[in-house]
Amino acid sequence: MFMCNSRVTGSISAGVAAVFLxxxxxxxxxxxxxxxHNSISIDIPSDSPIVQAGTKTGxxxxxxxxxxxxxVVDLHMGLxxxxxxxxxxxxxxxxxxxxxVTPGGKASVAVPSLDIAPGQVFPIRIDLRxxxxxxxxxxPLVHVSVDGVLFDNFEFYGPDRxxxxxxxxAWEMEAERDRRYFKTVLSSAGPEGLRREMLDSLNRxxxxxxxxxxxxxxxxxxxxxxxxxxxxxxxxxxxxxVEPMDGxxxxxxxxxxxxxxxxxxxxxxxxxYVEIGWIVKDREGHEFLAGSVPAADSDMLLPxxxxxxxxxxxxxxxxxxxxxxxxIASMTGFVSQVEFSDGKVWVxxxxxEDARLLRLLAPSPxxxxxxxxxxxxxxxxxIEELKKF
Amino acid sequence: MARHPSEASLALFAxxxxxxxxxxxxxxxxxxxADCGREVSEFSALRSEIAAADGTPELDWKRMAGExxxxxxxxxxxGACIEKEVFPIRFSPWTLAACASLVLxxxxxxxxxxxxxxxxxxxxxxxxxxxxxxxxxxxxGEQALxxxxxxxxxVSVNYSAGGSAMRARYVDPDTHYVTINxxxxx
Numbered sequence: 001m002f003m004c005n006s007r008v009t010g011s012i013s014a015g016v017a018a019v020f021l022x023x024x025x026x027x028x029x030x031x032x033x034x035x036x037h038n039s040i041s042i043d044i045p046s047d048s049p050i051v052q053a054g055t056k057t058g059x060x061x062x063x064x065x066x067x068x069x070x071x072v073v074d075l076h077m078g079l080x081x082x083x084x085x086x087x088x089x090x091x092x093x094x095x096x097x098x099x100x101v102t103p104g105g106k107a108s109v110a111v112p113s114l115d116i117a118p119g120q121v122f123p124i125r126i127d128l129r130x131x132x133x134x135x136x137x138x139x140p141l142v143h144v145s146v147d148g149v150l151f152d153n154f155e156f157y158g159p160d161r162x163x164x165x166x167x168x169x170a171w172e173m174e175a176e177r178d179r180r181y182f183k184t185v186l187s188s189a190g191p192e193g194l195r196r197e198m199l200d201s202l203n204r205x206x207x208x209x210x211x212x213x214x215x216x217x218x219x220x221x222x223x224x225x226x227x228x229x230x231x232x233x234x235x236x237x238x239x240x241x242v243e244p245m246d247g248x249x250x251x252x253x254x255x256x257x258x259x260x261x262x263x264x265x266x267x268x269x270x271x272x273y274v275e276i277g278w279i280v281k282d283r284e285g286h287e288f289l290a291g292s293v294p295a296a297d298s299d300m301l302l303p304x305x306x307x308x309x310x311x312x313x314x315x316x317x318x319x320x321x322x323x324x325x326x327x328i329a330s331m332t333g334f335v336s337q338v339e340f341s342d343g344k345v346w347v348x349x350x351x352x353e354d355a356r357l358l359r360l361l362a363p364s365p366x367x368x369x370x371x372x373x374x375x376x377x378x379x380x381x382x383i384e385e386l387k388k389f
Numbered sequence: 390m391a392r393h394p395s396e397a398s399l400a401l402f403a404x405x406x407x408x409x410x411x412x413x414x415x416x417x418x419x420x421x422x423a424d425c426g427r428e429v430s431e432f433s434a435l436r437s438e439i440a441a442a443d444g445t446p447e448l449d450w451k452r453m454a455g456e457x458x459x460x461x462x463x464x465x466x467x468g469a470c471i472e473k474e475v476f477p478i479r480f481s482p483w484t485l486a487a488c489a490s491l492v493l494x495x496x497x498x499x500x501x502x503x504x505x506x507x508x509x510x511x512x513x514x515x516x517x518x519x520x521x522x523x524x525x526x527x528x529x530g531e532q533a534l535x536x537x538x539x540x541x542x543x544v545s546v547n548y549s550a551g552g553s554a555m556r557a558r559y560v561d562p563d564t565h566y567v568t569i570n571x572x573x574x575x
Contacts, residue, residue, distance in 0.1 A: 067435075070531065076539070078563075102534045105516055105527035109536065110569040123564045127524070127537040131435075162573070171569075205545070210423060213550040215518040217574050275551070291550035312552045322419065322426035362547040365558060365567040372560040 040075065041140040049085035049149050049157050050092065053121045056080070066134060073130040075142065082121045085157075089116040090172050091150040093164035094124060097143045101132045108147060108162050112171035113366045115152075115388060166273060169345045170337055175366035179389050181350050182370065186386065191379050198374040198382070201363055205371070208362065209288040211280075211326060214317045227252040232261060235279075235334035235357065241267030241346050242274050242338050245307065254325035256280070257315040259293045261333060264307045271302040273339035274310050279332040279360060280318065289360045290316060292336055301341065393425055394418060403432035427522035434521075457496055464492040516574045518555035520548040525555045527572040536570040 044052060056078035063074045083089050093110040109126050116122050130141060148164030149157045150172060156165045186194045232247035247261035259278070265271045273295055280290040295310045302308045318326040334357070338346040351357035363371065374382045394402070394415050401407050402415045419425050516529040525548070526535035538546055541559035549556045557570045 074537075096534075096536070098534045101532045102516065102527050102529050105529065105534060105572060105574050107527070107534060107536050107570065107572045110571070111564075111566045112569065113567050122566075124566075125561055125564060125568065127539050129524075129526075129533075129535040129537055131528075131531070131533040131535075133531065162571070210548075212427065212520060213548070213555070214520075215550045215553065215555055215574065216515055217553060289549070292552070294552040314553055316550055321423065322430040362549070362558070365569065368547075368558065368560055369565075369567045372565060376565070 039141045040077070041143050042079070043143065043145040045146070048146055049083065049087075049089070049151075050081040050146065051084050052079060053082045054080040069134060071130075071132050071134050073132065073141065075126070075128050075130075077126045078123055079126065079144075080121050080123045083116045083118055085149075085151070086118050087155070088118070088152040089122075089149055090114055090152050090175075091148075091164075091168035092124065093147045093149075093158070093162065093168060094126070095143075095145050095147040095162060096126065096128065098130055098141055099143070100139075100141065101130050106162075108164070110164065110167065112150075112168055113175050113369050165343070166337075166339050166345060169343070170347050171365050173345055173347050174364035176389075177347065177350060178364050178366045178370070179386060183386055186383065191383065194382065195374075195379050198371055198379075201367060201371050202375070204359065205363060205368075207359075209286060209360070210320070211288045211290065212319045212323075213291060214319075215291075216315050216317075217313065227257065230256075230328070230331060232259075232331050232333045235332060235354070237335055237348050239349060240335040240338070241265065241269070241340075242271060242302075242335050244276060244333055244335060247276075247310075247333055249331065251328050251331075254319060254327055255315055255317045256290070256328055256331070259310075259312055261293060261310040262307055263302070263310055263335075265302040265304055267338075267340075268304050269344075270304065270341040271338055272300060272341045273337070274300065274302075274308075274335065275337035276310055276333045277336035277361075279334070280326075280328055281330045281332070282318075283327045283329045285329075287332075287356070287360060289362070290318065290331075293333070393422065396428065399425060399428045400432045403429045404436060424522045427520075431521040431523055434519075460495050461492060464488065464495070518550070518553075518572055518574055520550075520555055520557065525557045525570060525572050527555075527574055534572065536572060538568075538570065 042052060044050070062076070063072075065072045065074075079094075081092070091110065091112040091114055093108055096107040096109060107128070109124060111122075111124055114122065126144065128142065132141075145159075147158050147162050148160050148168060150165070150168040151157075154169060154172070156168075158164060182194060182197060185197050189196075227250040229248050230251045232244070232249070234244040234247070236243070243264045243266050245262040245264055247259065249259040250257040259276075261276050263274055263276075275295070276293040278290045278293055279287055281287045293310055293312055295308075300308050300310070318328065320326055334348075336348065340346070351361060362368075370382060370385065373385050398407070398411065398415060399419075402412065402419070405412075407415065415425075419429055516527055519526055519528060523539070524535050524537040526533050536557065538557055538559050540562050546557055546559040549558075553575070554571050554573045559568060560566070561568045
C-alpha cells in the first residue's frame with residue numbers, strides 16, 4: 001500500500017500515486033486499463049489549516065469498466081491530512097466536483113465530531129462512482145477541494161460554498177448537547193444507565209421507519225395524479241426562536257412539490273436561516289421523516305418579531321420496497337435548525353419527552369459515533385471517550 | 390431475516406435472468422428486505438441507463454443488403470445500356486471510374502442512412518438526486534456522480550433529503566469517523 005508522507009501544499013494530483021498502484025494491480029478481463037494520471041486533482045490552498053499527508057487506494061483499486069455505450073469509473077480514495085493549525089479541529093468538509101460528468105451538480109464529504117490536535121494526521125475516505133459516456137475530454141475527472149474546517153472554538157476556515165460553516169456548527173452543537181446528556185446519564189445512573197441509553201438508541205435506529213426519496217428541481221414532474229394543495233400541521237417546540245405559522249405544499253400521489261412555510265421570529269436576534277423538518281404520513285397511517293425544507297439563502301433576513309417564508313422549488317417523490325409508491329396523506333413540520341445573523345446556530349433539545357420525534361428522527365452524528373464506540377469497544381471505552389470532552 | 394443473496398444474484402434477478410426457483414426465492418427475500426430491494430432497483434436503473442446510453446440504432450441489414458444489390462445491378466444495367474445505344478464510342482477509363490465512384494457513393498449513402506443516434510436526438514433530462522443501498526447520486530441524463538457507502542449498509546446509514554441536496558450519514562468502519570456525504574443539484 002502506498003502512502004505519501006511528504007507535506008503537500010497548493011494544487012496537487014493524486015493521480016500519479018494511483019496510476020502507480022493501478023499499474024501493478026491485476027485487471028479482470030472486461031475492465032480496460034484506466035489512466036488515472038491527472039484524473040483526480042486535489043486542490044488545497046497554501047493558507048489552509050490542513051495539508052495532504054498521503055493517499056491510499058484501499059483494498060479496491062480504481063476501475064474503469066465499459067458497459068454498453070457508457071463507462072463506469074469507481075474511485076476509492078483514502079486521503080490523509082495533517083492539522084497544521086495551532087487549534088484542535090472539530091470538522092472538515094471536502095467539496096467534490098466532476099464538471100464534465102455532472103455540470104449542474106456537486107458533492108461533498110464531511111467528517112464532523114472530530115478531535116484532531118495540532119500536528120495530528122487523520123484520514124478521510126472518498127468512495128465514488130461516475131457513469132459517463134465512453135468518449136470524453138481529457139483532464140481531471142474529479143476535483144477535490146477544502147470547503148471548510150471548523151475548530152473547537154467555532155472559528156471557521158474555508159470558502160464555504162456549500163454552507164459548511166452552518167452545517168458543521170450545527171453538528172458540533174448537537175455533539176455538545178448529546179455528550180452533555182450522556183454525561184448526565186452516567187453521573188446519575190452510572191455505567192448501567194449509560195448502557196441502557198446506548199441499547200435504546202440502537203433499537204431506535206433499527207426500528208426507525210425508512211423511505212426512499214428522489215429529489216428534482218422545479219415543478220416539471222411525471223406524476224399522474226392532479227396536484228392538490230395540502231396544509232402543514234406543526235409540532236411546536238417551546239424553546240425554538242422561530243415559530244411556524246402556516247404552510248402548504250402541492251401533493252400529487254406520491255410526490256410533494258414546492259413547499260411554502262410561513263415563520264415568525266420570536267427571538268430578540270435577527271435570523272438569516274431556518275430549516276423545517278418534514279414528517280409525512282402515508283394513507284396507511286405510517287409516519288416517516290421525509291427530509292427538511294431549508295430556506296433559500298438569499299431569501300431570508302428576519303428581524304425580531306417579523307414573519308418570513310421558507311420555500312423550495314423542488315419536488316420530492318417517495319417510494320419503498322424497490323419502487324412501490326407511497327401515497328401522501330398528511331404532512332407535519334417542526335423547526336429543526338435556526339441560524340442567527342451573527343452566525344450562531346440554534347438546534348432543538350434532545351426530544352426526550354416527545355416519543356413521536358424520538359421515533360422518527362435520526363440520531364445526531366455524535367450519538368451515532370458514540371453508539372458505534374459502545375458497539376465495537378464496550379461501555380468502558382465509551383466512558384473514556386466522554387471524559388475527553 | 391435470512392442470509393442476503395449475493396450481489397451477482399440480485400443483479401441477475403434485476404435482469405430477469407434467473408431460473409424459476411432462484412427467482413422465486415430471491416423475490417420472497419426482496420419483498421421483505423428493504424436493502425436488497427434497493428439494490429435490485431439500483432441494478433434495474435443501471436441496466437436501463439446503459440441501454441439508453443448505448444444508443445446504437447436498430448438496422449435492418451437484410452433490407453439494406455437487398456437495396457444495395459438492386460442499386461449495383463441498376464448501375465451495371467445502366468452502364469451496359471449507355472455503352473450499346475447512346476454512345477457509339479467506347480467509354481474512356483475516366484468515365485468508367487466516375488460511374489464506379491457513383492455506385493460506391495450510392496452504396497455509402499445507403500449504409501450511412503440510418504436515423505440519427507438516439508443519444509443525440511434525446512432531450513437532456515433534468516438533474517435528479519437519488520438514494521439507494523449503495524449510496525447517493527446526482528444523475529443528469531445518461532451521466533451520474535455517486536458517492537458510495539460501500540462498507541456501511543442497512544440501518545447504519547441514515548438518508549435524508551433537504552432542499553436541493555440528498556444526504557447519507559454513516560460511521561466508517563475503517564476510520565470510525567462519522568462520514569456525511571451530500572450530493573447537490575443546482
